[in-house]
Amino acid sequence: MGKFNGFGGGGGNMAQLMRQAQQMQRDMLAKQEELKNTQFTAQAGGGMVEVTLTGEKKIVSLKIKPEAVDPDDVEMLEDLIVAALQDGFNAVDKKTAEIMGPYSGMIGGGGF
Numbered sequence: 001m002g003k004f005n006g007f008g009g010g011g012g013n014m015a016q017l018m019r020q021a022q023q024m025q026r027d028m029l030a031k032q033e034e035l036k037n038t039q040f041t042a043q044a045g046g047g048m049v050e051v052t053l054t055g056e057k058k059i060v061s062l063k064i065k066p067e068a069v070d071p072d073d074v075e076m077l078e079d080l081i082v083a084a085l086q087d088g089f090n091a092v093d094k095k096t097a098e099i100m101g102p103y104s105g106m107i108g109g110g111g112f
Contacts, residue, residue: 042088
């Protein structure tokens with residue numbers, strides 16, 4: 001009978017694959033941390049409303065210029081706030097896809 005280590009021989013190759021997988025995981029965690037600490041700023045209404053949020057989509061600040069506040073048209077201000085937030089969320093999603101794209105095979109069962 002031949003020697004069998006559970007992987008058809010080549011135990012050194014498996015150790016190398018594990019080291020590579022661990023390095024990729026460390027890289028992925030570093031990228032996630034980088035994204036988490038990145039701030040995104042988005043505007044609506046030509047800068048009438050400005051929102052800043054983190055890569056985790058946590059709102060850091062919301063600025064509204066006084067001229068955007070019209071008691072007779074509250075709906076317009078609400079729409080500007082929603083538009084600024086959506087633009088910020090879209091920016092986070094785009095950056096997340098850009099940074100985490102190379103690791104997408106590892107997330108959700110594709111890789112490891």
